[in-house]
Amino acid sequence: MSETPSLPDDETVVPRAAETFREVEDALLSRWPETRLEPSLERIEAFLELLGDPQRSFRMVHLTGTNGKTSTSRMVDALLRALELRTGRFTSPHVETMNERISVDGEPLDDEAFVRAFNEIAAYTHLVDEDQPHPLSFFETVVGMAYAAFADAPVDVAVVEVGMGGSWDATNVADADVAVVLPIAVDHARYLGGTTEAIAHEKAGIIKPGSTVVMAQQDPEAGAVLMARAAEVGATVAREGLEFGVVSRTPAVGGQMVSLQGLRARYDEVFLPLYGAHQAQNAAVALAVVEAFAAAGPDAQALDADLVRAAFAEVTSPARLEVVRRSPTVVLDAAHNPHGAEAVGAALEDSFTFEPLIGVLGVMGDKDAEGLLVALEPHLAHVVCTQNSSDRAMSATALAETAVEVFGEDRVTVVPRLVDAIDAAAALAEAGEAVGSSIGSGAVLVTGSVVTAGEARTLLTRGRRAPGTPREEDPS
Incomplete structure (x- = not known):
């Protein structure tokens, strides 16, 4: 973090520091699970204020959508690192272990770093719990850990995937340079609504004034909601199938060969070591995101084609x-x-x-x-x-x-x-x-x-x- 926060000068009891990864897991799992929601940003805002508002110390790419967020996040991360930017990446849920959720320079925090990240924020969780009507949840706590770890690194840019929805998601306390909306379908209907239009209203909350929104192909109802939000806040829009997209793809051993039309140029003969048309579309979105993030204005330059090929060739997406x-x-x-x-x-x-x-x-x-x-x-x-x-x-x-x-x-x-x-x-x-x-x-x-x-x-x-x-x- 840019400056180390201090606890109030009172008799607040500071909990014992965790010593092992398992102790951190147990502490986090004792909190409200992600399936128990109380839609408010007040707790996470109060938490981050105590931590010195670490989310203000780096630029950000913010991703929402029903499917494809994690794969696209990993592609965006790889491209940004190829541009010699230091990255943080926050994704959820994890596949095998909890520390997968927080990555720096493309690698998850190891167990020791994960314990340190937790210990830096642990005392402040109890202050928020005591001050708010509801305690911090598992997800809110891990978001705070991630933002603090990114500020400590420090990273140039964080690639952040929402947990669920958008407007009320704990990640949405930061204003992203680029908001990414992957395809919206019906999921989590109990929390977000039973139609793509209703879900789009919630996910559109990550689109902020003056940002760029990169939109994957959407059904007409969801697309109309997203376009209306972009117009309302003055965001620049880039749409798959219009401003960028997949030109061609051919299955290949170990993945596929793709040609991608970006916002600045066309990139041919790109090997993507992932399977399926949906991953080619994710790659097109990721490319447009990084082009939008890296350059602005009519004189913006295309990315180096060899750099793009090298970055995509290294992408992995477990499970x-x-x-x-x-x-x-x-x-x-x-x-x-x-x-x-x-x-x-x-x-x-x-x-x-x-x-x-x-x-x-x-x-x-x-x-x-x-x-x-x-x-x-x-x-x-x-x-x-x-x-x-x-x-x-x-x-x-x-x-x-x-x-x-x-x-x-x-x-x-x-x-x-x-x-x-x-x-x-x-x-x-x-x-x-x-x-x-x-x-x-x-x-x-x-x-x-x-x-x-x-x-x-x-x-x-x-x-x-x-x-x-x-x-x-x-x-x-």
């Missing part, structure tokens, strides 16, 4: 059609709503030739399980219904009841433990004749929730946190 094992191939994806599942299905048809493809699905109880299943049904020979370790997980049995209606009884298996479900699916994939396909060409897709994908990734790559260890209750 986004990520291949984590071979023989049989196991692919992970964090899709948790029908819009995301449709993008996954299209990418599978576009980039892979799996036969049979066996799905392992574990979803949250408040999600549109039927919509997910309907979107994936044309692409899966069989589905294994399971559940992740979250208390919010839909039971494997309940999910199977819906799956039978979509797939038919012969194409549904119930295996409640995730590790056993993956083993069962792998066996089906390897024994292709069991579902009418040739032996040896099958694969497994694990999807349905960020938590499901993250726990599968831990199991399959021998990560640190075993499934069943408590984690913050992500809304995804």
